[in-house]
Amino acid sequence: MELQKLPFQTQFSPSPSLKDFQKVEQNTQKYSEHQTLNIPNSSNPTVDPIFLLSFENLTYSVKVGPKSRFPYCGNNIVSRETNTNTKILLNDISGEAMEGEIMAILGASGSGKSTLLDALANRIDRNSLKGSVTLNGEALESSVLKVISAYVMQDDLLFPMLTVEETLMFSADFRLPLSLSNAKKKERVQALIDQLGLRNAAKTIIGDEGRRGVSGGERRRVSIGIDIIHDPILLFLDEPTSGLDSTSAYKVVKVLQRIAQSGSIVIMSIHQPSSRIVDLLDRLIFLSHGQTVFNGSADNLPCFFDDFGCAFPKKGNPAEIALDFIRELDDTPSEARNLVEFNKSWQASMNPDNDSNYKSSSLQLKDAIMRSIARGKLVSGVIAATDANLTSFAVPAFANPFWHHVLANRGFPKRRTGAIRMKSTS
């Protein structure tokens, strides 16, 4: 794949040094002040995908104690037992997702969706997780992942008395580097409001039971916004549509598609997507008891199940139909095992050379990240200071959502009382 020539391209070697990154950072700003915040719309998808997330043979198990003979004594008795069993939560899961795509993880409750998401997002101890997760063929250091990714949880904790705009500005103040000017932060917030489709709600308070505020769908998009303020390359979301009506859920996924097409890989777990949501999903992984029972595009579902021997109805929501089939097969362990095995052979027959679907110039990760920054991802300034190994970034990294950080530090912003001065964005 011929890569677009950028003004700074000749300035770095295949193994960039700290100075190279700093030059790129400066040049990126010079190259196009605007590009940093330029968010392509969905009709303008990424031209040349430069990132590929791959995961191979992911296996994760936990030790579980036997049922206590003295249940009323609580867990202590059980934990003293040496006779523990192993429960396999993920069993040999492989797949890949490319920049510009949304990959959805589906399956019945307890099938392992959140566990797989956690495994991909490096939220499981690497010593317990077998297999590999790579970006452009390189294992991801957790410090790098912190900077280039975001994880959006199901439960959103937002301040009810702040407006949408103030909430996002608060996130920008806390999560973007101090070196980034206030004007740039405001610019980023405004771009994000448009990307999230929240322009009409920008001045509306979040609200709660006592105060009317934004709708449930808007609230969910604000939650996504505070986590993606730095414009990450990898975005993980745990059930981003749960609890939303069909239209709100669709709007959320539409926003996610826009984010993917601005140069990210979006990976999410989802329960029962509607047909029009399924149309927005590029890749689906169906899990059953921690194993893959289908991995591919929704278009392949009818053919896959027909080949397996389940006549796939011509009409209806393909994801729902597939989930129903899987649920039925789950009732008979031998049938469920057959489906897992069938998926393996079907995958192999679809891709006999075992080639990655990703046809690219296989850019090294560092180069790909720099190219992505030049394209406008990772808000300018986020990697202003990196070391040669891409292991330390000048980004504030909070283990918890930043609200926790604020609360823990008793920095709760008192609107209008000025305990923390909220910078006005208007």
Ligand SMILES: Nc1ncnc2c1ncn2[C@@H]1O[C@H](COP(=O)(O)OP(=O)(O)OP(=O)(O)O)[C@@H](O)[C@H]1O
């Ligand atoms: N630490 C643990 N110890 C034992 N079992 C666990 C542990 N964590 C998760 N599990 C089990 O692993 C299975 C998969 O859990 P996971 O949360 O990934 O499922 P899920 O598909 O996301 O479910 P849901 O749709 O209900 O959120 C479940 O049976 C769960 O009870």
